Amino acid sequence: MLKDLVSIKFKDSIYSMHGISRKTVENHLKLYEGYVKKYNEIINKLKSVDLKSANQTFSDFRSLKIDLTFAIGGVRNHEVYFNHLGGAGGEPTGIIKEIFVENFGSYKAWADDLKASGMSARGWVWLAYDWYGQTWFNYLGDAQNTYPVWGASVVLALDTYEHAYWMDYGTDRASYIDAFLANLDWEAVNKTVRELGISK
Numbered sequence: 001m002l003k004d005l006v007s008i009k010f011k012d013s014i015y016s017m018h019g020i021s022r023k024t025v026e027n028h029l030k031l032y033e034g035y036v037k038k039y040n041e042i043i044n045k046l047k048s049v050d051l052k053s054a055n056q057t058f059s060d061f062r063s064l065k066i067d068l069t070f071a072i073g074g075v076r077n078h079e080v081y082f083n084h085l086g087g088a089g090g091e092p093t094g095i096i097k098e099i100f101v102e103n104f105g106s107y108k109a110w111a112d113d114l115k116a117s118g119m120s121a122r123g124w125v126w127l128a129y130d131w132y133g134q135t136w137f138n139y140l141g142d143a144q145n146t147y148p149v150w151g152a153s154v155v156l157a158l159d160t161y162e163h164a165y166w167m168d169y170g171t172d173r174a175s176y177i178d179a180f181l182a183n184l185d186w187e188a189v190n191k192t193v194r195e196l197g198i199s200k
């Protein structure tokens with residue numbers, strides 16, 4: 001069965017980034033905490049929902065099951081996002097650097113593709129490893145519960161919803177994506193790769 005979630009406390013350096021303000025981060029974290037609360041509310045409502053009234057046009061059961069995917073996506077994506085921000089950015093180091101070189105040609109080639117993906121997204125972009133195809137790719141997800149790729153593990157997540165940058169950049173999303181790259185914590189990304197057991 002699904003279990004209640006608790007909000008994660010991220011490292012302090014996410015509050016003092018260059019180009020992504022403390023105010024933006026504090027407001028963004030409120031949205032993350034909201035997803036955690038709603039997820040817990042949904043899984044608790046599912047315990048007492050009327051199964052007999054389940055219906056494809058409308059039913060409480062259908063709404064809860066769909067909104068569950070929106071809530072859990074909101075939780076997981078933001079946990080990936082904030083976990084790998086607050087770093088020095090720049091040229092990557094470690095296994096992720098090798099992954100970029102071997103699968104995209106170079107860090108710059110990967111970053112150019114990520115930026116183009118971010119400029120095309122209506123929400124999320126993910127660098128993920130597809131276990132079936134044994135391939136790396138920048139996937140365009142839009143909302144947190146649209147276009148998932150089954151059997152792929154997310155290693156890096158870029159949030160391009162306006163709440164992630166509007167206070168700092170207005171409509172200038174490209175500059176926000178540059179700031180995102182400039183504040184990445186590559187060691188946090190490498191740790192995720194290691195924890196997932198991806199060899200490369």
Ligand code: FE
Nearest residue numbers: 031159161164
């Ligand atoms: Fe967000």
